[in-house]
Amino acid sequence: MRTMALDLGSKTIGVAVSDATGLIARGVETIRRQGTNKDIERIEQLVAQEEVDTIVLGYPKNMNGTVGARAEISEIFAAALRQHFPALSVRLWDERLSTVAAEKVLIDADLRRSKRKKIIDMMAAVVILQNYLDSK
Numbered sequence: 001m002r003t004m005a006l007d008l009g010s011k012t013i014g015v016a017v018s019d020a021t022g023l024i025a026r027g028v029e030t031i032r033r034q035g036t037n038k039d040i041e042r043i044e045q046l047v048a049q050e051e052v053d054t055i056v057l058g059y060p061k062n063m064n065g066t067v068g069a070r071a072e073i074s075e076i077f078a079a080a081l082r083q084h085f086p087a088l089s090v091r092l093w094d095e096r097l098s099t100v101a102a103e104k105v106l107i108d109a110d111l112r113r114s115k116r117k118k119i120i121d122m123m124a125a126v127v128i129l130q131n132y133l134d135s136k
Helices: 036-050 069-084 098-108 113-135
Strands: 002-008 012-018 025-032 052-059 089-094
Touching (some): 002 113, 012 113, 025 036, 036 069, 089 113
Antiparallel strands (some): 002 012, 012 025
16 A cells, blocks of 8 residues: 655645655646545546555644644644545644745756746645655
């Protein structure tokens, strides 16, 4: 079984999935947000397709470790995921600076700003998932 990471944004959700060994994260796609129910329907398709047993949702704490408005939105989305996927483990994972790290990787890869904008959320999900996998 694999682990899926989600980078929840207001307009998009970045998705990454681990390999079968649980060592390497790879980007899957960027979901355009269409409302929680539609978003979860797409996530459900990916969970089945990728044989996922754990979902790691980015938890954007403030730099001082406090929980702000964005983190509260992640908590609400995590509750919706837990309700929809009772058999899966849904975990919140500290994602501070994941987008910054993803942006650096994409700049180092010499991608134009327009291309970076299209895949930044997916790459942030890869960073979140790789950090989670490395911690195990």
